[in-house]
Amino acid sequence: MTMGRNTYEAWIPEEDSSEVIQRVDQMSAVESLASPEPMSSNTKSIPRSAGVGVSVVDKGGAYSEDTSTNDDIVLTAKKLGKAIRIAEEDIDDSLANILTTKQKDWATSYAKLLDNATLAVSAAVGTGVPFESVYYTLTQANAGLGYTANDNITVAGSAGPSYDDLSAVLGKAEGGDYFDLSRMVVIAHPSFRATLRAVKDLQGQPIFVQGQQGDRGTPDTLFDLPVRWSLGCRISATATDAPSGKPILVVANADFLRLGRRSGPESIFIDGRDGLSALTDESILKMRARRAFALGHPKAAAVLVGI
Incomplete structure (x- = not known):
């Protein structure tokens, strides 16, 4: 989307064909692969089914009742954004459209931040941590779901991931009730190549x-x-667009990567000739997206930690 030199009174969503959306889809595995959940409010509760059993019913016999327990997942939208100050001279003198360039740069950073926050952050939700990532979820025990902490995490040896390591991490995801060959995906840091x-x-x-x-x-x-x-896909203590920890490889059923979409990506341009910024001849471009995330079930994913 090309933005003119005007002050807008509302956030302008990016069109599906815009370069920002194309860049996000290209760079963010989660944005393009996860199961989307439209959100019309800040929070949304979605069901997490424990499945339904089936048993043999004899002729004339009574049906046995399913005893599976169900609960839900609460998605809470968090804002991921940035404000960019741009000197008026850069806008007036630049041959290239600096606003479009900044928007695409933001899209690249947003894609890395979103993937890091949803896949690789090692801490619980708190300051700088918007979601419980796949990695964090798999390090936590969940008795209600029958999951033992770290069961689905494989750590590579000092020589790096081996055939056995790679086979093992896929086996973790393949061995549960949530394996679906048509929906299984691998998301990994490029250093694994x-x-x-x-x-x-x-x-x-x-x-x-x-x-x-x-x-x-x-x-x-x-x-x-x-x-x-x-x-x-590098482990980090808080969500960042420049993670530097160990690389990870995630195997998951994409249907259980639940991505809530509240709004955005969207932007607003505040002209430097109006308001407080008029004193510095600087305009402000703000960009944001509101997203939520949860792993539907810990047994639907597995992680290999590299070196």
Whole structure:
């Protein structure tokens, strides 16, 4: 979206075909793969079913009743945004559209921050931590869901992820009731690419196959599962667009990556010729998105921690 030199009275949402939305979808695995949940308020409760059992019913016999317990997941929208000061001279003198450039730069950082916050943050919700990430969720015990802390986390050895490590982490996700081959995805930090290219099975065949790029391309695959790469997949104590901890590889049923969408990405431009900013000849571009996230069930995902 190209923004003119006007003061807007309301936030302007990005159109689906805008360069900002295209950049976010390209850079954020969670934004493009997770199961979307439209939100019309700050919070939304969505059901988490424990499943329904089936048993044999003899002719003329009584149906047994299902005893599975159900609960819900509460999605709470958090604001992810930034204000950008731009000198009036840069707007007037620049041959390129500096506002469009800043919007695309924000989209790149937003994509990394969102993936980091939803997949790799190691702490509970609090200051700087908007959601319970997949990694954090898998480190916590949940007796009600029958999950033991760290059960679905595999830590690579000092030499880096091996064939056994990669097979083990996929096995964690494949061994539960939440495996669905048509919906399973791998999301990993790009630093895993070099390791994966060198790993082969007992027949000497690569387990990682690079896809064909382009409009009609095919994704990279690991053990035949599609792989998306994310720069946000590094462990960090708080959500950041520049994580520096150990890289992780996430295997998950995408239906259980629940992404609440309250609003945005959207922007507002405050002209430097109005208001307090008029004293400095600077305009302000603010950009934000309001998102919520939860992992639907800890057994629907597994994580491999790299080196």
